[in-house]
Amino acid sequence: MHIVRNGLGPYVESWSPSAVTEDDVLSPAPVAALSALLDQPKPVTTAGDPLPPLWHWLYFLRWPAQLDLGDDGHPRHGHFLPTVPDRQRMFAGGRCEVVEPLRVGEPAQRVSGVSTVATKQGSTGELLFVTVRSEYLQHGATCVVEEQDIVYRSGRSAGRHPVDLDVTAEPHSEDAWRLPLRTGPALLFRFSALTANAHRIHYDAPYAQGVEGYPGLVVHGPLLVLTMLELVRRNAPSRPVRSVSYRLRRPAFAREHLLASGAPTGRNAALSIATHRERRHATAEVAFA
Template sequence: MDIARSGLGPYVESWSPGAVEDDDVLSPAPVAALSALLDRPEPVAAVGDALPPLWHWLHFLQWPAQRELGEDGHPRHGHFLPPIPDRQRMFAGGRCDIIEPLRIGDPARRISSVGTVTTKQGKTGELLFVTVRYEYLQEGRTRLVEEQDIVYRSGRSDGRHPTGVDTSATPHSGAPWQLPLQPDPRLLFRFSALTANAHRIHYDAPYAQEQEGYPGLVVHGPLLVLSMLELVRLNAPDHPVRSLSYRLRSPAFAGERLLATGAPADHDAALQIATHRDQRHATAEVTFA
């Protein structure tokens, strides 16, 4: 672990959680549920088919006891949650190498471990960056390896969020791949349920506005990432994804008109999510096999 001498550093200098193994059968039910949420006419894959990239986020879910949740809906304690005071969590980005796609309906194993842990000084204070590594196996073979970058702060910050949500302004782009979206509270609630995400900023508008200072419900970062990857699945179905990386740059809010866009090349594609406020709420790079 690379820990700078800082206010947060001493809390995690001796924090070294061991690896954890979990097993799950990749049921087709979550795939059908997410397909419906995305308004697809039928499930995008069935038993025996390859799981679309990052749709494994619908599996290996953790359901802590209700008493173990904090006021914000996040678990108070967890094996990979750093022991810093008044902890606030943000999903910053990640990477995934797909050696072989996971197959729906087959048993799978996930090996989770902590990678790097660093502290950095941000515009609104000190931040702790934790990278968690996941290795997914089926039939005894490593199928894909994923890293997720999670950012933590101690206490709340004065976020620079817009004062309101404009539900009519439409982003525009000349990109060849385009997918318009307008997530509403129903969609965010359903996605929270699909991913076992109890964070109240996604379904409790008074809490999001009064306690965390947002103008409305926050669109899940993973939903933005999966929406970008839908561009690849819909426009390049014969191009298997070999690797991908993504970054979540700024929040988008329920009711806003979003536009996922993609610029494909011979062996890769650049993707992003825009609103009228920001052309790059989320970005991703995809490399084809």
């Protein structure tokens, strides 16, 4: 693990969590639940079939005891949580390589470890970037390798998040692939339950607005990424995905009209999520096999 030291460096210079190995049977039930959330008439895949890229986020979930949650709903402690005081956590992006798709209903193993810790200066102060690398295996063979970039800040951000939250305005795109998404509180609540995400900004509007300063409930970053990948699954079902790189840029909020759009360019596809006020809340690049 490589550590770049700066102001937050002393808090993590001796922090070197060991790798963790976990097991899961990849039950068909979470696939059926997410399929229903995405308004699919039946599960998009069943036992023995390939799991769509990044749908492994439905598995290997951690459910800490209620008393181990902080006021924001995030766990106070965790094997890969750095010892930063008054910690705030944000999901920034990641990369995923698909060597072979995971199969639904078959035992799987995940081996995770911290690969990089670095501090950077952001517009609101110093940030700590932690990259967690996970390898997913079935029958002893590596199927998926993923890196997730998590950003931490120490202390609460000072200001509010001024946004023209017009829930009637619709975004537009000329891309060949388009998928609208309207994210109400019920959908965000269901996605939180599916992914064991208790962060209150996604389901507790008074907290999101009064404490965190957002204009409304915040749409989950992983939901934005999975929606972008739905463009590939629905429009290019016969093209196996070899890799995905994604970045979360600006938050989107409940009841806004969201539009996932993209287009294939040879062996790749460029994807994004837009609202009327922002063309790229999230972006992704997909490479086909």
